[in-house]
Amino acid sequence: MFSKGVALNLSIAELKQRYRTRDRVIHAMAGKGTIRAAVVVSTATAREAQRRHQLEAVGAVLLARALSAASMMASFLKGEERVIVEAKGQGFIRTVYAEALQTGEVRGFVEYNPSVNGQTTPLGKGILQVRKILYNKAEPITGIVALSTGNITTDLAHYFWQSEQIPTGVRLDVTLDSTKEIECSAGILVQALPGADARELRYIYDFLSEIDSLCELVKAGYNAEEITRQTLPGDVEIFSSTPVDFFCRCSKERFKALLLSVGEEEIVRMRDAGQNELVCQYCGERYYLEANDFEELLNQLRSARN
Numbered sequence: 427m428f429s430k431g432v433a434l435n436l437s438i439a440e441l442k443q444r445y446r447t448r449d450r451v452i453h454a455m456a457g458k459g460t461i462r463a464a465v466v467v468s469t470a471t472a473r474e475a476q477r478r479h480q481l482e483a484v485g486a487v488l489l490a491r492a493l494s495a496a497s498m499m500a501s502f503l504k505g506e507e508r509v510i511v512e513a514k515g516q517g518f519i520r521t522v523y524a525e526a527l528q529t530g531e532v533r534g535f536v537e538y539n540p541s542v543n544g545q546t547t548p549l550g551k552g553i554l555q556v557r558k559i560l561y562n563k564a565e566p567i568t569g570i571v572a573l574s575t576g577n578i579t580t581d582l583a584h585y586f587w588q589s590e591q592i593p594t595g596v597r598l599d600v601t602l603d604s605t606k607e608i609e610c611s612a613g614i615l616v617q618a619l620p621g622a623d624a625r626e627l628r629y630i631y632d633f634l635s636e637i638d639s640l641c642e643l644v645k646a647g648y649n650a651e652e653i654t655r656q657t658l659p660g661d662v663e664i665f666s667s668t669p670v671d672f673f674c675r676c677s678k679e680r681f682k683a684l685l686l687s688v689g690e691e692e693i694v695r696m697r698d699a700g701q702n703e704l705v706c707q708y709c710g711e712r713y714y715l716e717a718n719d720f721e722e723l724l725n726q727l728r729s730a731r732n
């Protein structure tokens with residue numbers, strides 16, 4: 427009566443557990459439309475990012491925070507609109523980059539600073555830049571603030587106030603396990619829109635300052651929607667609940683299309699030098715060009731010239 431499938435090997439309890447532990451971002455409103463919030467649990471995404479880029483603890487934590495932030499900000503957008511959160515500094519970390527689509531795809535990376543030796547400050551002096559790529563705008567909307575702490579959390583709250591003039595409470599919590607790998611990553615953004623009630627904001631502020639970390643709630647078994655309902659006062663309206671995954675749209679074909687722009691001479695040089703490895707900066711995926719790939723690229727360039 428049942429066809430054999432992978433899903434049948436899992437019990438209902440396991441399926442429920444799997445559903446609960448799937449990363450998810452919630453976009454919600456409270457206070458009759460005066461309080462806008464997003465909550466994300468991004469543990470699997472942050473863990474995947476750490477694994478793909480083989481990050482040490484500090485880089486993994488900062489990237490986890492940026493991935494949470496971008497996912498939450500993207501939840502306020504539509505369809506394929508996207509947000510890029512990028513911190514650039516002069517410490518031992520040079521770049522923390524996270525990009526998220528409203529659809530729940532998120533990717534990102536960390537760049538270390540090769541010229542800095544013995545520097546213990548991760549980002550140090552620098553900037554936080556937020557770019558939104560929206561359907562009805564020809565150019566990305568860009569906001570830049572100076573890094574105030576370099577922990578991403580405070581910097582993001584600062585960005586919302588400075589650049590968008592929206593009072594915003596931000597928590598981006600991450601815990602590591604004993605092997606310095608991401609154990610939990612979760613975040614919340616709460617924004618006071620015009621007409622927001624001071625008492626309701628106080629309630630949210632008190633709640634968020636009482637808990638040490640959102641990861642306490644995650645470890646206690648709360649999912650993103652439950653954290654949302656627990657945090658926001660009164661009637662909570664859930665606008666969207668979107669699964670979040672580390673996902674990059676790169677492919678060997680896309681890389682080959684990009685390579686066409688470097689020209690025939692350079693492609694011949696790469697082929698002859700045996701440089702056939704292409705690494706995606708965003709997701710760490712590696713692609714290898716075979717002899718026939720080089721041939722195809724050169725044929726394309728030569729036929730375009732004729």
Ligand SMILES: [Zn+2]
Nearest residue numbers: 674676706709
């Ligand atoms: Zn990629």
